[in-house]
Amino acid sequence: MTRMGWSVLVGIAVIAAGIGLASLRVNPYVYFAGYVILQYVVIATAWNILGGYAGYVNFGTPAFFALGAYAAVFLIRSIKAPLPVLIVAGGLVAALLGLGIGYLTLRLRGTFFSIATLALSVVLQTMIINWEYVGGSRGISVLRPSGPPFGSYVTFLFTVMVALAVVAVLAARFIERSWIGRGLAALRDNEEAAECMGVPTLRLKLFATTVSGFFLGVAGAPFPYYVTFVEPNSAFALDYAVNALAMPMIGGTTSWVGPVVGAVLLGTASQVATVTISSELNLLIVGVVLVAFVVLAPEGLVGLVRRLRGR
Amino acid sequence: MVRAVEAGYGAVRVLHGVSLEVREGETVALLGTNGNGKSTLIKCIMGMVAPAGGEIFLEREGRRVDLTRKSTEEIVSLGIALVPEGRRLFPKLSVEENLLLGAYRAQARAGIARNLAFCFEAFPVLRARRRQLAGSMSGGEQQMLAIARALMSSPQILLVDEPSVGLAPILVSRVIAKIKELKEQYQLTVLMAEQNFNQATKIADRGYIIVHGKIEFEGRDTRELRENELVKKYYLGV
Numbered sequence: 001m002t003r004m005g006w007s008v009l010v011g012i013a014v015i016a017a018g019i020g021l022a023s024l025r026v027n028p029y030v031y032f033a034g035y036v037i038l039q040y041v042v043i044a045t046a047w048n049i050l051g052g053y054a055g056y057v058n059f060g061t062p063a064f065f066a067l068g069a070y071a072a073v074f075l076i077r078s079i080k081a082p083l084p085v086l087i088v089a090g091g092l093v094a095a096l097l098g099l100g101i102g103y104l105t106l107r108l109r110g111t112f113f114s115i116a117t118l119a120l121s122v123v124l125q126t127m128i129i130n131w132e133y134v135g136g137s138r139g140i141s142v143l144r145p146s147g148p149p150f151g152s153y154v155t156f157l158f159t160v161m162v163a164l165a166v167v168a169v170l171a172a173r174f175i176e177r178s179w180i181g182r183g184l185a186a187l188r189d190n191e192e193a194a195e196c197m198g199v200p201t202l203r204l205k206l207f208a209t210t211v212s213g214f215f216l217g218v219a220g221a222p223f224p225y226y227v228t229f230v231e232p233n234s235a236f237a238l239d240y241a242v243n244a245l246a247m248p249m250i251g252g253t254t255s256w257v258g259p260v261v262g263a264v265l266l267g268t269a270s271q272v273a274t275v276t277i278s279s280e281l282n283l284l285i286v287g288v289v290l291v292a293f294v295v296l297a298p299e300g301l302v303g304l305v306r307r308l309r310g311r
Numbered sequence: 312m313v314r315a316v317e318a319g320y321g322a323v324r325v326l327h328g329v330s331l332e333v334r335e336g337e338t339v340a341l342l343g344t345n346g347n348g349k350s351t352l353i354k355c356i357m358g359m360v361a362p363a364g365g366e367i368f369l370e371r372e373g374r375r376v377d378l379t380r381k382s383t384e385e386i387v388s389l390g391i392a393l394v395p396e397g398r399r400l401f402p403k404l405s406v407e408e409n410l411l412l413g414a415y416r417a418q419a420r421a422g423i424a425r426n427l428a429f430c431f432e433a434f435p436v437l438r439a440r441r442r443q444l445a446g447s448m449s450g451g452e453q454q455m456l457a458i459a460r461a462l463m464s465s466p467q468i469l470l471v472d473e474p475s476v477g478l479a480p481i482l483v484s485r486v487i488a489k490i491k492e493l494k495e496q497y498q499l500t501v502l503m504a505e506q507n508f509n510q511a512t513k514i515a516d517r518g519y520i521i522v523h524g525k526i527e528f529e530g531r532d533t534r535e536l537r538e539n540e541l542v543k544k545y546y547l548g549v
Contacts, residue, residue: 182411182415183412186401186404189401189403192399193399193400194412196357196359197415197464198383198386198415198416199412199415
């Protein structure tokens with residue numbers, strides 16, 4: 001069997017394990033917390049396709065995530081669309097936004113690109129606040145559909161997130177090992193040199209921003225059913241911007257393993273902190289850990305392990 | 312073949328009607344000191360700077376291909392490769408990854424294994440350092456890598472932009488000799504922009520001297536170039 005075949009098989013096994021875990025019916029909080037951690041696996045992986053592979057740091061994660069969530073809210077309100085439709089639609093709308101910021105890279109590089117993405121979040125949030133149909137600034141309640149395919153609705157959403165995480169990670173892994181990944185690494189390292197070599201830099205950047213945007217939107221699409229009440233402040237929370245960047249940085253940005261490790265570690269730590277200490281402390285923990293890593297292990301945990309192995 | 316090319320950046324005009332021709336199998340030197348438009352001309356040929364006027368074309372088997380309307384990617388696919396000024400390596404990627412990126416175009420990927428073997432044969436030091444990060448090598452080794460990377464696309468035409476920059480004299484001789492050796496081995500056509508007059512004329516069949524964006528002198532062989540005392544004195548300062 002090919003390596004690709006094996007990784008798909010492993011992915012299926014992980015999804016099966018997720019379904020198994022969902023049917024165990026342990027303390028429901030485990031699924032609540034697990035959902036958030038898995039959501040961060042998707043977010044960190046998606047962010048890393050642009051930020052890690054291509055080296056374009058995106059501070060606008062909340063914009064993409066919330067766009068996925070609000071696309072879902074719109075479709076729930078207007079046509080009561082089923083969850084798979086919400087996920088695909090949320091992904092596609094966010095992918096379109098991604099394509100748009102892809103064209104920004106024509107003129108903006110480095111810090112200037114990052115600042116532009118920061119503004120993106122603010123602009124989009126203002127628009128949502130003024131759009132009454134999806135709840136405006138007051139927010140909107142979302143009723144979960146009755147009768148999930150199995151278990152309770154939360155365990156069902158948990159399983160869905162396991163599947164989404166697997167798909168996102170497989171996609172990232174595939175990109176990383178293909179010529180696309182090699183081209184992205186080239187433009188991260190030296191964009192001008194990449195152009196000299198005939199690497200189609202613009203097309204690669206558009207690809208990265210679009211795919212990254214797609215999965216960020218996908219992560220946001222089930223969000224309305226998870227929280228059942230969507231309002232701009234929580235959908236556009238700063239947490240997403242900070243975590244999306246911190247998790248891959250802590251795990252290591254050059255491989256698909258990094259964001260997964262970072263998301264699981266940091267996601268678990270902040271869930272534990274929420275229960276034991278306070279929910280406000282989360283971002284502080286993330287910030288401190290991030291600074292520590294940037295100073296002590298700039299290549300993340302993956303880089304640290306490689307270095308210790310003597311490579 | 313480049314005819315009457317005009318180009319510049321914004322309001323600044325750098326090239327004023329530059330015309331030159333490189334025939335198949337030749338090594339042509341484009342000589343001039345800094346700031347005279349050598350690199351701009353090379354970038355025009357590679358499609359990285361859009362010329363404001365004139366024409367740049369490739370004649371092959373009686374067919375004429377206009378390069379001014381093509382993107383860099385398409386130009387690389389036509390068999391033209393660039394060894395850029397200042398090397399422009401991927402410093403945080405390994406030597407091997409740098410070489411593979413030289414073969415990014417679909418046409419070049421088929422020949423990767425063969426070309427990689429050729430490169431390692433021509434530059435044994437690169438084989439020894441294949442896992443090392445390109446940025447951690449010495450200047451001479453980096454220049455060798457830049458040349459090897461360009462060869463990974465199996466080009467017929469090699470553009471070399473200032474291979475001597477930032478290298479010790481002994482390394483310059485070595486790099487120049489290597490270009491000649493590779494040119495003969497692969498039957499390349501070479502256009503080399505260089506300010507090191509003596510080194511460039513060692514391997515060039517003929518050359519042009521560019522001054523302030525104009526071709527001031529065309530030497531039909533190296534002797535003509537070398538014996539042009541006026542040009543040497545005033546424009547090259549040797």
